[in-house]
Amino acid sequence: MIKLKEKNGGYIVKNTFNNGIKQAYLYSCNSIITKVNKNFIDLTGFTIDEVLGKSLIEIEVMLKINSQITIDNIDSKYSGYIFTKSHAPREVTISLLQGREINEKIYTFVEKLNSRLEDKLIFVEQTFMDNISGAAIYSVPDLILLKANKKYLNFMYPPFNREGNSIGRYISELVIGFIGSKSEVVWNDVLKTQKTSHIKEFEFHRFAGGIVYFDSWKTPIFEKGKMKYIFATAIDVTERVLKNQNIETKNKIIEEQKNELESIIENISNAISIFNKKGRFISFNKSAKEMYPNSNKYLDKVSDGYTKAEIHDIYGEKIDLKNTPACRVMRGEKFKNMRTVINFPHKTLQLDVSGIPIYDRKEKFALGVLCSRDMTDDFNKQEVIISKYELMNRIIDTFDLPVVRVSCPELKIVGINKKAFSITKSLKPDIISMDQLKGSTIEDLYKPLKPFDISKYHKYIDQVLKEKKTKYLNKKSHLINGKQVYWNIILEPILEVNEEIQEILIVVIDVTAETNSNLVMENTLKLQGEFLANISHELKTPLNVIYSVVQLFSMYCNSDSLDKNKKPIIKYIESMKKNCYRLSKLINNIVDSSKIEAGFFELNLSNNNIVEVIEEIVMSVTNFTEIKGLNIIFDTDTEEKIIACDPEKIERIVLNLISNAIKFSNPGDEILVDIKDKDEFVEISVKDNGIGIKAKNLGIIFDRFKQVDKSLSRNAEGTGIGLSLVKSIVELHGGSISVESELGKGSKFTVLLPTKEMGQENMLPLSNLKNINETIKVEFSDVNLY
Numbered sequence: 001m002i003k004l005k006e007k008n009g010g011y012i013v014k015n016t017f018n019n020g021i022k023q024a025y026l027y028s029c030n031s032i033i034t035k036v037n038k039n040f041i042d043l044t045g046f047t048i049d050e051v052l053g054k055s056l057i058e059i060e061v062m063l064k065i066n067s068q069i070t071i072d073n074i075d076s077k078y079s080g081y082i083f084t085k086s087h088a089p090r091e092v093t094i095s096l097l098q099g100r101e102i103n104e105k106i107y108t109f110v111e112k113l114n115s116r117l118e119d120k121l122i123f124v125e126q127t128f129m130d131n132i133s134g135a136a137i138y139s140v141p142d143l144i145l146l147k148a149n150k151k152y153l154n155f156m157y158p159p160f161n162r163e164g165n166s167i168g169r170y171i172s173e174l175v176i177g178f179i180g181s182k183s184e185v186v187w188n189d190v191l192k193t194q195k196t197s198h199i200k201e202f203e204f205h206r207f208a209g210g211i212v213y214f215d216s217w218k219t220p221i222f223e224k225g226k227m228k229y230i231f232a233t234a235i236d237v238t239e240r241v242l243k244n245q246n247i248e249t250k251n252k253i254i255e256e257q258k259n260e261l262e263s264i265i266e267n268i269s270n271a272i273s274i275f276n277k278k279g280r281f282i283s284f285n286k287s288a289k290e291m292y293p294n295s296n297k298y299l300d301k302v303s304d305g306y307t308k309a310e311i312h313d314i315y316g317e318k319i320d321l322k323n324t325p326a327c328r329v330m331r332g333e334k335f336k337n338m339r340t341v342i343n344f345p346h347k348t349l350q351l352d353v354s355g356i357p358i359y360d361r362k363e364k365f366a367l368g369v370l371c372s373r374d375m376t377d378d379f380n381k382q383e384v385i386i387s388k389y390e391l392m393n394r395i396i397d398t399f400d401l402p403v404v405r406v407s408c409p410e411l412k413i414v415g416i417n418k419k420a421f422s423i424t425k426s427l428k429p430d431i432i433s434m435d436q437l438k439g440s441t442i443e444d445l446y447k448p449l450k451p452f453d454i455s456k457y458h459k460y461i462d463q464v465l466k467e468k469k470t471k472y473l474n475k476k477s478h479l480i481n482g483k484q485v486y487w488n489i490i491l492e493p494i495l496e497v498n499e500e501i502q503e504i505l506i507v508v509i510d511v512t513a514e515t516n517s518n519l520v521m522e523n524t525l526k527l528q529g530e531f532l533a534n535i536s537h538e539l540k541t542p543l544n545v546i547y548s549v550v551q552l553f554s555m556y557c558n559s560d561s562l563d564k565n566k567k568p569i570i571k572y573i574e575s576m577k578k579n580c581y582r583l584s585k586l587i588n589n590i591v592d593s594s595k596i597e598a599g600f601f602e603l604n605l606s607n608n609n610i611v612e613v614i615e616e617i618v619m620s621v622t623n624f625t626e627i628k629g630l631n632i633i634f635d636t637d638t639e640e641k642i643i644a645c646d647p648e649k650i651e652r653i654v655l656n657l658i659s660n661a662i663k664f665s666n667p668g669d670e671i672l673v674d675i676k677d678k679d680e681f682v683e684i685s686v687k688d689n690g691i692g693i694k695a696k697n698l699g700i701i702f703d704r705f706k707q708v709d710k711s712l713s714r715n716a717e718g719t720g721i722g723l724s725l726v727k728s729i730v731e732l733h734g735g736s737i738s739v740e741s742e743l744g745k746g747s748k749f750t751v752l753l754p755t756k757e758m759g760q761e762n763m764l765p766l767s768n769l770k771n772i773n774e775t776i777k778v779e780f781s782d783v784n785l786y
Contacts, residue, residue: 024109029101031056031072043092043109045085064168067144071107081144082109087167089146091115117147117229121221124231134214134234140227141191143171155204155214155234187230190218194227201241202234213241271372275326277365291349291374310343314350314379329355329368337498339375350376402508405494406442408465408501413440420508426480442506464491464504475515486515550576581781588778589725596728603646603732607758610641610650610682611675617654618673620772624780629667632658636675641682644758649729651772655779656722657686657749662783664747665690681735681752689746693739701739702727 024043027035033054060066063082078094090111097106114120117137127135134152138145145166153161160166160174172178190197197218204212214234221229265272271288275281279301311319321327325338336354352375358367396403402420406413416437425431460471473489492505553573595601618634625632661671665688676683702723730737734754741747
């Protein structure tokens with residue numbers, strides 16, 4: 001008897017059938033689930049709300065039975081697998097009962113006793129839990145995936161690498177291209193033979209994940225003598241496979257390199273012979289066989305060569321057996337270019353031999369390699385070179401130029417010609433012969449020269465040794481017996497055959513007469529500069545006259561004697577004043593530039609607080625910037641910085657830079673005068689946001705008489721000499737000036753002055769400086785303030 005209880009529009013059966021077996025069932029009407037009992041909920045793990053109202057097709061998907069059969073196609077009974085909400089398999093028998101209504105069907109689900117995997121396959125459950133290797137259980141014979149761990153699913157192509165998308169499906173659905181593949185053959189073989197299958201290093205293409213390799217086992221599980229399941233496991237062995245492949249690749253490369261090396265050794269022009277730790281020769285290349293005919297017959301041990309031939313050094317001394325090249329290598333020596341002469345019965349060889357020992361992993365001697373180069377022809381040529389070298393030395397000895405030869409790298413005197421010896425003898429009268437000088441150093445030879453700075457000579461000698469090129473020292477000044485002489489010195493490297501420097505040839509050329517002539521010319525040019533400096537004084541005379549007239553006109557105007565023309569006269573007077581200031585500024589700049597060029601410009605240095613000096617200047621020009629409609633700002637990161645400077649010259653520097661900033665700024669722009677303490681330097685900068693300077697003109701901004709933009713001459717007049725003078729005055733203070741600018745964004749001039757102080761306190765109060773307003777009028781004379 002079935003009792004139904006209504007709940008949420010559906011029904012739950014409260015009892016079971018009388019046969020004692022729990023039955024789960026569900027009602028469907030027009031293929032829509034309308035009722036379900038508690039046993040069904042317990043069996044599947046789904047909630048009532050998740051089941052009621054669903055179609056049979058949706059239930060098939062939820063129970064993952066749709067891969068096996070559609071519920072609507074069950075006529076009476078069907079045995080298969082359904083899967084719970086948590087994807088656990090349940091082996092059930094599904095029966096169809098006809099309901100009371102025509103379109104009503106009742107499906108019962110009876111789980112087979114003792115069929116749950118977690119209960120009867122405890123021995124494999126730990127494998128799933130460990131998740132170290134991939135593990136899965138398939139049904140037999142239809143190969144439905146009943147259970148799998150994450151490791152196993154990772155081998156699947158998406159979307160089957162997720163449990164919800166793979167459990168309950170046939171293997172043919174999970175593995176792309178399964179039908180007709182090797183994998184299908186393996187699975188069918190397990191089904192047929194009912195024996196375990198083991199596949200090593202199976203290659204699996206994971207699309208974007210690349211290729212992976214795994215070892216797989218497929219083990220039948222029997223129940224009551226019949227194969228019920230297949231337990232599949234897989235272990236990722238990609239790292240091992242790739243490592244083995246890498247080893248194989250490296251072995252192939254090593255083998256190829258070995259063959260290439262053997263080919264190179266065989267065909268190299270030098271004779272290569274290889275012997276083992278017992279002193280037996282194991283290999284001769286082609287050149288060695290040609291150098292030592294029948295070597296395979298009479299050269300077995302390294303000592304055989306000593307008994308078959310006489311070995312001498314280049315001086316004719318016989319070489320003992322223990323000092324032969326092969327024995328030296330067996331002792332662990334590594335050497336290059338050991339020159340030997342080998343006298344065979346049939347010929348004589350002059351060889352250049354290099355040897356190298358080769359050790360095994362235990363750092364014990366394993367092999368010795370000798371590389372011999374036939375130098376017979378080279379030695380003969382070298383003898384010719386030596387004879388020519390001696391001839392060259394005899395020629396050098398007769399030169400009318402002083403020549404000294406020094407060895408490398410010892411820098412000892414190995415030769416000196418007659419001219420150099422005569423100079424040396426005048427410096428050191430106790431020297432009698434040239435042989436007395438050999439072995440001496442340059443310091444010993446020319447210490448009497450005044451001044452003599454050996455560090456400068458060593459600097460150039462080091463460059464010769466490093467670069468192997470000729471170096472020149474021009475117009476080196478020395479006193480010889482009270483007479484001033486000037487030398488051009490040539491340092492010429494003499495190279496050996498191996499391109500190493502053997503000697504340095506020092507050649508001295510007396511350029512005293514030429515240098516003295518140049519000094520006379522320089523002195524003449526200096527006098528011309530002085531002349532220009534003095535003649536400028538004459539230019540100030542008319543300036544004084546003009547200025548006197550201006551003063552006279554001013555007096556008349558103030559006394560009302562020229563009332564009719566007072567306004568025009570005042571205007572002209574101001575104009576004349578301004579031009580007087582401009583002419584005065586030009587003359588001052590030309591005079592000072594000429595003095596600097598002639599070396600007559602002097603600084604009146606004193607210790608001053610540079611911050612106070614600059615601030616006073618900035619405050620003094622505030623009225624001028626306000627008239628122009630500009631805002632000038634003074635900023636500093638220190639209140640006091642005492643340096644040695646000439647305050648009047650600093651005044652000219654800063655006024656010139658501010659004047660330029662005003663000329664090239666527009667009303668409303670801002671000028672920033674900034675001071676920063678840089679420890680060893682003080683940084684003074686004048687920055688504006690005016691029209692800026694073109695990049696191509698930045699390189700000539702400090703040249704004399706250079707105007708970077710001719711088109712600006714009407715609005716911003718100037719001679720082009722101001723910044724050149726500023727640069728010179730800054731450099732006389734030991735400082736530097738630089739400019740940064742971008743067209744249309746403004747310019748920044750930066751002055752760096754060293755923070756040095758005078759040895760004694762002589763700070764000049766700012767009140768003692770000349771009237772700064774007068775200086776401003778001169779420096780700002782080319783600024784149009786109206």
